[in-house]
Amino acid sequence: MNKASRLYCPALITPKNAVVKQTEQLSRSQKLLTELGLIKSGSNGTYQIMPLAQRSVDKFIDLVQRNMQLAGGQKITLPVLTPSGLWKKTGRLDGDISEFYMVRDHSGKQFLMSPTHEEAVTAMLATNSPISYRQLPLRLYQIGPKFRDELxxxxxxxxxxxxxxxxxxxxxxxxxxxxxxxxxVSAAYNRLFQQLEVPFVKVNAATGMMGGSLSHEYHYISPVGEDTLLQCRSCGFAGNSEVLEGKPASCPSCNSSNLQEVRGVEVAHTFLLGDKYSKPLGATFLNTSGKPQPLVMGCFGIGVTRVIAAALEVLSSEQELRWPRLLAPYDVCLIGPKQGSKEQPAAEVIENELLLKVGECCGHQELLHDDRKDLTIGKRLLEAKRLGHPLTIVVGAKSADLDSPKLEVHLSKGEKLELDVNEALKLVAEHSQHKKRLLMGSFPRETAESKSQSVGHQL
Ligand SMILES: [Zn+2]
Structure with a gap:
């Protein structure tokens, strides 16, 4: 049983009238996540992820893995440390290296704490090259930390x-x-982003330091985004202004002149790389006539922690977090009566019934029981709403009515309902059903239509 009284959730309490020295620009998701104790700021530019947020990260990892497996992916783990000699061979140390973390071991050998792993994975394949064409295509993926010394x-x-x-x-x-x-792999990315139910745009992108011939970016639209996108209000088409030549007066897709500039947070990026890495590093296969030939590569990234932060940024208000349904730390929060209140004995009978039945309905691991009965219902409800649980069920004074006990059910959109036990359970069941449908990749009709505005339109 998940009890709120046992949860490590170190909320940041700023005393009233305190002068807070602002050293960093804050976004609302970051402000809420920090204040509510979901993340903590570590040393400069790093973060500690607390249990509630970690549940969300783990759910997202699980979702990503499902989709990578469906796309024929095989999971591996590569070391964080990559010998910098490999990066020398591909020419990537010749450019701007100011954001790389370079370290030396005791013998003086230099390594990069990898910001990306093209060199490492290609060098790995080179060690057993040439491989047979019968082993191809090969799609290898990993999920792990990356390092960039951001200024x-x-x-x-x-x-x-x-x-x-x-x-x-x-x-x-x-x-x-x-x-x-x-x-x-792109189809798997589209499915993944639809499963998150956050509007996204896919745009043509510049290949930049990765090199290659074809590249797309996936963006969430938010004022805190660092990319400038041009979006058509009529058909949803979007392009990255880095790639669009000049500033077109009309939409390249539908010719409408109803174009607007929006800011995008890049959450995923795909590249067709060709032999840019396989050639210098010697990763080859034996073709049908028995001759070694460089492998033709692609690479596909998703910023796991960035997707979660950016989705929260898009969905939340200034006061309350709102999660993609599949990523909420818990589906349901159950708040029982206050210790010593006159409704306590009768309400606790209902509370215990719900603990069992809600758990059976959504899975016990998806139920958070706010058992801190020394706190008022109002205080616990306020916190539950700020944390953005999809469903919060309050067993308060009205549930002590022996003839027709009622519960207060709060939805994360701010809606408040007064329901009996069975109606509340039905709502929980519907929520779980919706999640199952999303996981199976069948999207409700309306979602599919509204998404079609933002998917598939690209330059
Ligand atoms: Zn258009």
Whole structure:
């Protein structure tokens, strides 16, 4: 049983009238996450993730893995430390290296704390090259920490020096089959972002330091975004202004002149790399005529912690968090009567019934019982609403009515309902059903339609 009284949730209490020295630009998700004790600021630009937020991270990792497995992915783990000699070979130490963490071991050998793993994974394949074309395509992915010595850390988990990434690398025999891999993984990304139920846009992107020939970015639209996108109000088309030539007067997709500039948070990025890494590092396969040939590669990243922070930024209000349904730390929060109140004995009978039945309905691990009965219902409810639980059930004075006991049910959108036990259980069941449908990848019709505005329109 998950009890609020046992939860390590170190809320940040700022005394009234205190002068807070602001050293960093705050976003509302970061402010709420910090104040409510879901994340803590570590040393400069790093974050400690507390139990409630960790549940969300773990749920997202699980969702990412389901989709990577569906796309033919095989999970691996590569060391954080990559010999910097590999990066020398691919020429990536020649550019701007100011954001790389370089370390030396006791023998003086230099390593990068990897911001990305193209070199490491390609060098790994080179050690057993040439591999047979029969083993291809190969799609390897990992989920782990990445490091970037950002000059400007901002907005908490959205731009930190250490962050969690899912990175996948595809290996194919030809440009043509590499494009097939690209579209299979892209389809998995589309499904994943639809499962999160947060509006997103997919745009053509510049290939930048990665190199390669084809690249797309996935963005959440938010004022704190660092990219400028041009979005069509008529058809939903969007393009990154880095890529669009000049500033078009009309929409390249529907010709409407109803274009607006919006800010985007980049949450995922895909690249078709070709042989940019396989050639210098010697990762090859034996083709049908027995000749070694460089592997044709793609890479596919999702900022795991960034997706969660950016989704919260988009969905939440200034006062209350709101989670993507599949990522809420708990589905249901149950608040019982206050210690010593006159309704306590009768209400606790209902409370105990609910603890059992709600748990059976949504899974016991999805139920948080706020058992801090020394606190008033009002205080606990306020906190539950700020934490953004999808469903909060209050067993208070009205549930002590022996003829027709009523519960107060609060939804994360701010709605408040007065229901009897069975009606409340039905709501919990509906929530669980909706989650199941999302996990199966079948999206409600309305969601699919509203999303179609933002999916598939790209330059
Ligand atoms: Zn348009």
């Amino acid at each position: 400007k850390t901002r907005f908490g988990l959205m731009r930190a020096k250490e962050f969690l990434m899912k990175d996948m690398y595809s290996f194919d025999v030809s440009e043509e089959t590499a494009r097939e891999s690209y579209s299979i």
